[in-house]
Amino acid sequence: MFSISTFTDGFGPLLWAARYTLLVSGLGIALGLVLGAVICIMGMSKSRPARVFAALWVSYLRGVPMLVQLLVVFFLLPVIGIDVPAIVAAVGTTAVVASAYISEIWRGAINALPKGQAEAAVAIGMAPGDVWRRVILPQAVALSLPALINELILLVKASSLVSVVGIMEITRASQAQAGTTFRPLEAYLAAACIYLAINLCLAAIGRYLEHRMAI
Amino acid sequence: MDLSIFVTYWPILVRGFGMTVFCWILGTAFGMALGLAIALCQRYAPAPFRWLLQIYIEIIRGTPFLVQLFVLYYGGPLIGLRLDALPAGLLGLTIYGSPYFAEIFRSAFRAVPNGQIEAARAIGMAEPTIIRRILLPVGLVSALPALVNFSIILTKETVILSIITVPELMYQTQRMSTETFRYLEANLVLALFFWFFVEVISRIGRRFERRITHYLIERP
Amino acid sequence: MVQASTMVQAPMKVQASAVEIRAVNKFYGPFHALKNINLSIPPGKVTCLIGPSGSGKSTLLRCINFLEEYDDGAVLIDGKQIGYDAPGRKMTAKKLREMRRSIGMVFQQFNLWPHMTAQENVAEGLIRVRGLPKAEAMERAAGALAKVGLSDRMGNYPSRLSGGQQQRVAIARAVAMEPKLMLFDEPTSALDPELVGEVLNVMKALASEGMTMVVVTHEMGFAAHVADQVAFLEKGELVGVDEPSRILHHPEDPRIQGFLRTYHERNSF
Amino acid sequence: MVQASTMVQAPMKVQASAVEIRAVNKFYGPFHALKNINLSIPPGKVTCLIGPSGSGKSTLLRCINFLEEYDDGAVLIDGKQIGYDAPGRKMTAKKLREMRRSIGMVFQQFNLWPHMTAQENVAEGLIRVRGLPKAEAMERAAGALAKVGLSDRMGNYPSRLSGGQQQRVAIARAVAMEPKLMLFDEPTSALDPELVGEVLNVMKALASEGMTMVVVTHEMGFAAHVADQVAFLEKGELVGVDEPSRILHHPEDPRIQGFLRTYHERNSF
Amino acid sequence: ADQLADIKAAGKIVTATDMHYAPFDMLKNGTYEGMTKDLFDGVAKELGVEPVYQDIPWTAELPGLEVKKFDIVIAPVTITPERLDRYTFTLPIADATVSLVKAAGNKDIGKPEDIKGKTVGVQQGTAQFKQLQAYGDKLGGVTVKEYGTTDEAYADLAAGRLDAVAGSLPNLTYLVKERGETFALLEPASFGEPTYFAWVLRKGDESASFAKAIDDALLKMTDDGQIKAIQEKWLGTYTELPREVPGQK
Ligand SMILES: Nc1ncnc2c1ncn2[C@@H]1O[C@H](COP(=O)(O)OP(=O)(O)OP(=O)(O)O)[C@@H](O)[C@H]1O
Numbered sequence A: 001m002f003s004i005s006t007f008t009d010g011f012g013p014l015l016w017a018a019r020y021t022l023l024v025s026g027l028g029i030a031l032g033l034v035l036g037a038v039i040c041i042m043g044m045s046k047s048r049p050a051r052v053f054a055a056l057w058v059s060y061l062r063g064v065p066m067l068v069q070l071l072v073v074f075f076l077l078p079v080i081g082i083d084v085p086a087i088v089a090a091v092g093t094t095a096v097v098a099s100a101y102i103s104e105i106w107r108g109a110i111n112a113l114p115k116g117q118a119e120a121a122v123a124i125g126m127a128p129g130d131v132w133r134r135v136i137l138p139q140a141v142a143l144s145l146p147a148l149i150n151e152l153i154l155l156v157k158a159s160s161l162v163s164v165v166g167i168m169e170i171t172r173a174s175q176a177q178a179g180t181t182f183r184p185l186e187a188y189l190a191a192a193c194i195y196l197a198i199n200l201c202l203a204a205i206g207r208y209l210e211h212r213m214a215i
Numbered sequence B: 001m002d003l004s005i006f007v008t009y010w011p012i013l014v015r016g017f018g019m020t021v022f023c024w025i026l027g028t029a030f031g032m033a034l035g036l037a038i039a040l041c042q043r044y045a046p047a048p049f050r051w052l053l054q055i056y057i058e059i060i061r062g063t064p065f066l067v068q069l070f071v072l073y074y075g076g077p078l079i080g081l082r083l084d085a086l087p088a089g090l091l092g093l094t095i096y097g098s099p100y101f102a103e104i105f106r107s108a109f110r111a112v113p114n115g116q117i118e119a120a121r122a123i124g125m126a127e128p129t130i131i132r133r134i135l136l137p138v139g140l141v142s143a144l145p146a147l148v149n150f151s152i153i154l155t156k157e158t159v160i161l162s163i164i165t166v167p168e169l170m171y172q173t174q175r176m177s178t179e180t181f182r183y184l185e186a187n188l189v190l191a192l193f194f195w196f197f198v199e200v201i202s203r204i205g206r207r208f209e210r211r212i213t214h215y216l217i218e219r220p
Numbered sequence C, D: 001m002v003q004a005s006t007m008v009q010a011p012m013k014v015q016a017s018a019v020e021i022r023a024v025n026k027f028y029g030p031f032h033a034l035k036n037i038n039l040s041i042p043p044g045k046v047t048c049l050i051g052p053s054g055s056g057k058s059t060l061l062r063c064i065n066f067l068e069e070y071d072d073g074a075v076l077i078d079g080k081q082i083g084y085d086a087p088g089r090k091m092t093a094k095k096l097r098e099m100r101r102s103i104g105m106v107f108q109q110f111n112l113w114p115h116m117t118a119q120e121n122v123a124e125g126l127i128r129v130r131g132l133p134k135a136e137a138m139e140r141a142a143g144a145l146a147k148v149g150l151s152d153r154m155g156n157y158p159s160r161l162s163g164g165q166q167q168r169v170a171i172a173r174a175v176a177m178e179p180k181l182m183l184f185d186e187p188t189s190a191l192d193p194e195l196v197g198e199v200l201n202v203m204k205a206l207a208s209e210g211m212t213m214v215v216v217t218h219e220m221g222f223a224a225h226v227a228d229q230v231a232f233l234e235k236g237e238l239v240g241v242d243e244p245s246r247i248l249h250h251p252e253d254p255r256i257q258g259f260l261r262t263y264h265e266r267n268s269f
Numbered sequence E: 001a002d003q004l005a006d007i008k009a010a011g012k013i014v015t016a017t018d019m020h021y022a023p024f025d026m027l028k029n030g031t032y033e034g035m036t037k038d039l040f041d042g043v044a045k046e047l048g049v050e051p052v053y054q055d056i057p058w059t060a061e062l063p064g065l066e067v068k069k070f071d072i073v074i075a076p077v078t079i080t081p082e083r084l085d086r087y088t089f090t091l092p093i094a095d096a097t098v099s100l101v102k103a104a105g106n107k108d109i110g111k112p113e114d115i116k117g118k119t120v121g122v123q124q125g126t127a128q129f130k131q132l133q134a135y136g137d138k139l140g141g142v143t144v145k146e147y148g149t150t151d152e153a154y155a156d157l158a159a160g161r162l163d164a165v166a167g168s169l170p171n172l173t174y175l176v177k178e179r180g181e182t183f184a185l186l187e188p189a190s191f192g193e194p195t196y197f198a199w200v201l202r203k204g205d206e207s208a209s210f211a212k213a214i215d216d217a218l219l220k221m222t223d224d225g226q227i228k229a230i231q232e233k234w235l236g237t238y239t240e241l242p243r244e245v246p247g248q249k
């Protein structure tokens, strides 16, 4: 039956593995947010090449499963002579995939903003960077926070895929435990607890920001 | 690259496609419906009920689908819940998707300027009508890309159904690659199929988006 | 609206509502927005609310149809308190809705529904609240919009209408519902002088047919010509209520005198 | 705004801008919104745009700072075409921005930034566009808001301001930038008579200091007292341009006569 | 280039294995241990280089080997004719003959023949899967259900959806040792053709000397009793292994 001791013993190594989950998803998210803003702006810009680039970016990164993308970066790039360290491949892939999803979330929020506000900024000669940074994005972020937190939580969990390039993160560690103890249920539940703890923090940050940005 | 394996394997791959698409459609539809229901309850239900829903959202959203499915399918029988693989998979997808959809709808509702809802209330419009006629159509403008986003993510989550032996595409390609060692080809199949599938979904999303945003005028 | 206009012969039979505002207090956090307001609005009469910007006119108007919850006091419509069944016990959403169906409102910021054309904006309430068939509602909406001079813009979405056109849609939307009590929040602020005249005519017609009207306005001319009583608010306080001729021409309160001083000189040219 | 007000002694030295509108045409799809408009706006003078709702006043105003792209014709500011370097060749965003920095605008729908307080709304442009340090900008913003009577509401977000208060924030925001050319789109529509007086005084002060102003207004009193020239638009056409006394008191065009008819009777009471 | 020379020059061998296949590869509290590790430690010592152990999921191991991310896959891989066409195998390191487990409380089945008409789980695409299928055909009617990993098959056996699970003898022995209250082996344990686990290298001339060096090391360890000691430590018994790669042409 359910083995409490397997469940509790699991936490040590899982917590240790969690540092990679945090590293990959944390860095991936941070870079993804910045890249996402850039892609979003390109996608809505007047320049056609920029729009096409953004469309392809989103299409490829959302379309091809992240696992396959990791395999491409890690196993296919070496074939053409580019060798990427595992951790760079993991963070980089997480970030670009995140950017594709995040840019779409922001595009929706921006659509919903009354356009007069951007006009008011443009009319006093504000530079586009400032218009985005000061007028559009803060509101888009506030408006889209729940959807954004959704995405970040998904990313934390999706970081488990980076184990294919040999990074021992939480899910992988729990699989190792399942393989030794033959008690996958216990091992996976322990892993779920750690994910839950991380994600509850994210959700709490989201709630806090939502509260603060509410007007 | 060796395409000859497809001569042998195409029937199971096609069945895999079919199963993936089937699971995705039902999982997304049910998940979205449940998510909408949750978001509406969060808006209208009394506080204790809202807290319960919040707990549900955080727990389901915070844990991996793999674990949920594992617990549901392999742990369920321990407490007498015995489901077949496909129903378990669909139930799992529905539950897993619902909190994400709920949060997206919640953010959609927040984006609707209060004045527009007040205008409807002031003429005595019933709340369900307000939801249908004002809240959803106006809110969807901001939420649609996020909804499409998450639906796309769900396409990828269907591959996890392979752990409970639902014969979807991942299950079939894995079978192909472990039998033939054609990993490159198997990944290529996965990549191309998902890319195509996701492209179809996002095109439909874009088209729908154009329809519901046609009243917006272009920004400067 | 259709029957309510001057251009139509048979006057509509509206059963006018009476509004009784009793000791209403409203706080926004620490800010005291309405201070113990007592005001009787007689049925079938036009009451104008005037006062400086930020004095609480919109807030008071919104208390009347319970869009704004007051902290204290009561608002009675035809003797029945809106929002509460008994002190401290909120009424059901259904009952509140029932009461609101006979109250119309034109908002200061219009609050048009952006995803519906002008015509759909007007028809929506007729279909969903009054239960008219769609075709009939659209026809009536067209009629109502024609009355405010918008026949050629009926298919436009609000974002593609000028400010004054949006305001007229908002007026048509409220009037088409044929309420017994109408709340107007600065209904002519975005209109040009000529249209102000026309809209005021529409309102006069409604008034003459006996609809109860509460109008927040900066148009002293309208207050003077149409109102049966004028209430002056300042800093959340009801400073005076009286017949327009008295309050506008011989105001006793120095605050009202100050308020009106610049008006006369500016508008006589 | 700080120096621009009557209450401050030293008059600001503004180099006023001249605007030249040449054969401007604007279509919204098939709808011809501006029909071959030709208008000279002399520097340091006040030009009022009047006309019925939907006649194209806002559209014309928005063409002046190139928020609206016209299909045809040219708008020259101090002799330099805005929006284009040469016929058919758009100017760079940077150059356009440069030109817009000396143009202020108060929008008909205010367009305040909802995530910033009143004070931040006013300070934002000073910080990002004029490059003032934050502390100084906030101080100036406070000053500008004080001039429009909003000292006690500076920390409110727009959603927590009354209509008239929002409009005054919008005015303060534009005036604080001390532009050479100011475009006002119905800047007093939501204000009570007393405030209208005050805001008009601020505008008169700006005018007397030589700022070029283009004002869309329904306040004929303002047009009569302050304007140097009044332009009358109807259905996208410029029907007449003249000194206010002539156009308002002895209009030749019957359309203008009709437009003004109701105004006098309503406002004399 | 010669792989062996490169490895000697670098002083280390980069390996890949999926560290959750007891008793070969296990992570206990974050440290790698198991039969594979003991064996390969010995081999590396013979070669005079340092082993570098990496945990790579099974799906990425062979692709990674092909693009030279590692020198050798030391996960236990069953030798099959198809795989021999594509990869170089070392000498066998353990017995991989297919065996069966059942739920401990199940009295219906005792010997392998009893699975006739029952549902048996097995890991997808493994050599054991093929053997089970062949065996099922012989018996006439066994429902075979495929799982992504053995974990899920065991879990489903515990959940009662399966009557038995087929796997390699060492793995099942270890399973029963760990969870004797839940699972039990069928007797006799093995059936079908004897098969073996071995390690995998790239095919080609470059790896030939490397493969030879490993084989030599393994033979030496067999002869001096090291392998016997290791097998007894992890499996409890000793099975003598072939001295050449079975099926190799
Ligand atoms: N949500 C809010 N939070 C805090 N203060 C508010 C809020 N809403 C309104 N106020 C304040 O309440 C006062 C009354 O507002 P109200 O909108 O009733 O004014 P009003 O008389 O309609 O003014 P106007 O003629 O400018 O529209 C104002 O001073 C305003 O700043």
Ligand SMILES: Nc1ncnc2c1ncn2[C@@H]1O[C@H](COP(=O)(O)OP(=O)(O)OP(=O)(O)O)[C@@H](O)[C@H]1O
Residues within 6 Å of the ligand: B217, C153, C156, C159, C160, C161, C162, C163, C164, C165, C190, C192, D028, D029, D031, D033, D051, D052, D053, D054, D055, D056, D057, D058, D059, D060, D108
């Ligand atoms: N985006 C648009 N698409 C189509 N028509 C438009 C659009 N914007 C404005 N219009 C039309 O152009 C005409 C001129 O609009 P404009 O806003 O310039 O009027 P205005 O003179 O400012 O009126 P008001 O005094 O009511 O504000 C109006 O009839 C309006 O319906």
Ligand SMILES: [Mg+2]
Residues within 6 Å of the ligand: C057, C058, C059, C108, C185, D162, D163, D164
């Ligand atoms: Mg108001």
Ligand SMILES: [Mg+2]
Residues within 6 Å of the ligand: C162, C163, C164, D057, D058, D059, D108, D185
């Ligand atoms: Mg306008």
